[in-house]
Amino acid sequence: MTRLTKNIKLLIxxxxxxxxNQIRNEIDGVDLKIDIQLxxxxxxxxxxxxxxxxxxxIASQEIKDYPAFEVYQDLRNALPFAFFILVVSPEKRGEWxxxxxxxxxxxxxxxxxxxxxxxxxxxxNKKHLEETIHQSTKMMxxxxxxxxxxxxxDLNAIFILNYKNEIMDLNPAAIEFLNARKTxxxxxxxxxxxxxxxxxxxxxxxxxxxxxxxxxxxQCIFSFGKKLLRYASINFIPMKNAxxxxxxxxxxxxxxxxxxxLSERFKMNExxxxxxxxKLPVAxxxxxxxxxxxxxNKKWCEYTGLTLQQxxxxxxxxxxxxxxxxxxxxSLAARLNRKEDFVxxxxxxxxxxxxxxxxxxxxxxxxxxxKLNGFVGSAADITAEKLHAYSLTGAxxx
Numbered sequence: 001m002t003r004l005t006k007n008i009k010l011l012i013x014x015x016x017x018x019x020x021n022q023i024r025n026e027i028d029g030v031d032l033k034i035d036i037q038l039x040x041x042x043x044x045x046x047x048x049x050x051x052x053x054x055x056x057x058i059a060s061q062e063i064k065d066y067p068a069f070e071v072y073q074d075l076r077n078a079l080p081f082a083f084f085i086l087v088v089s090p091e092k093r094g095e096w097x098x099x100x101x102x103x104x105x106x107x108x109x110x111x112x113x114x115x116x117x118x119x120x121x122x123x124x125n126k127k128h129l130e131e132t133i134h135q136s137t138k139m140m141x142x143x144x145x146x147x148x149x150x151x152x153x154d155l156n157a158i159f160i161l162n163y164k165n166e167i168m169d170l171n172p173a174a175i176e177f178l179n180a181r182k183t184x185x186x187x188x189x190x191x192x193x194x195x196x197x198x199x200x201x202x203x204x205x206x207x208x209x210x211x212x213x214x215x216x217x218x219q220c221i222f223s224f225g226k227k228l229l230r231y232a233s234i235n236f237i238p239m240k241n242a243x244x245x246x247x248x249x250x251x252x253x254x255x256x257x258x259x260x261x262l263s264e265r266f267k268m269n270e271x272x273x274x275x276x277x278x279k280l281p282v283a284x285x286x287x288x289x290x291x292x293x294x295x296x297n298k299k300w301c302e303y304t305g306l307t308l309q310q311x312x313x314x315x316x317x318x319x320x321x322x323x324x325x326x327x328x329x330x331s332l333a334a335r336l337n338r339k340e341d342f343v344x345x346x347x348x349x350x351x352x353x354x355x356x357x358x359x360x361x362x363x364x365x366x367x368x369x370x371k372l373n374g375f376v377g378s379a380a381d382i383t384a385e386k387l388h389a390y391s392l393t394g395a396x397x398x
Contacts, residue, residue: 060087076103305350
């Protein structure tokens, strides 16, 4: 017999001491941990049903206050996963078995308890399995309810799409995102209908790839007429069934319309800044908070012989004369965290070996929250000034 890991709580209803002892002796022979409670009266039996919550119930006397089938129906409702065993005399067994809704799981002949331990073990296993399945199903349903709640309350627009790009499900945020009034207007509709023409291929390709089991992301424009546009950052997540096969795709759209518009405006301003910077007679540069170059103008490129791409990051340091580069790096390390203007002089060397003396004035770029975002500065050619100073002092030209 399989040993059970869960303790069995057994309640016996019987006022016959001899009969009860036979039941107890038989149960005691079972290789299981069993907690036995005895009820001699109907009142005590009902009380212990509620307080003890037994997993096995053996009733070897009738409950006379109610019709039998009603009593056991009520007990079954109170203990849906208990195993009910009724001890009956041979002449009454047929009568009991005629009740289809009594809730009794097994019948044992009165005085013959040789099969009782087998009935108890098998019955408990069966009910324990039913309870486990029920709890598992209950937890799964609760999990689904929680997921549904998250789905419905998520601020991002969420769509469930099939292989035809048709909307199978969506949350309230998605209805608002597509400028619709209710779910029925959108179910079964191809999501591509709302995507700007230039992004159709992009979104169809991403969905098809997700149906093959790969996560994808992209940015798309959704259009709802000539004037109404929405810009979205989209994640595509494969949705698998119980067999591990991808049936649908979850498409999560984050509305980035405001950020996109601000970005475009920033790019316009950046382009204007770069056009203006390229016309200035001095070198202009913009570095991040760690001293990495983000931008230089054409004048800087003329002085150093480096392109914009070559100057980015720490590339701009390559144009400095070796001795000045080491001094400048030490000076920058000491000044970067100070959030104050500073002036540095150094020499740069172009591809033709021409040395240019530069005087750089750098200012910290601080946002509205007082955070240091980087440095902006200008560098003027002071070579003539240096040569004049050397000629006055008689120093060698460098």
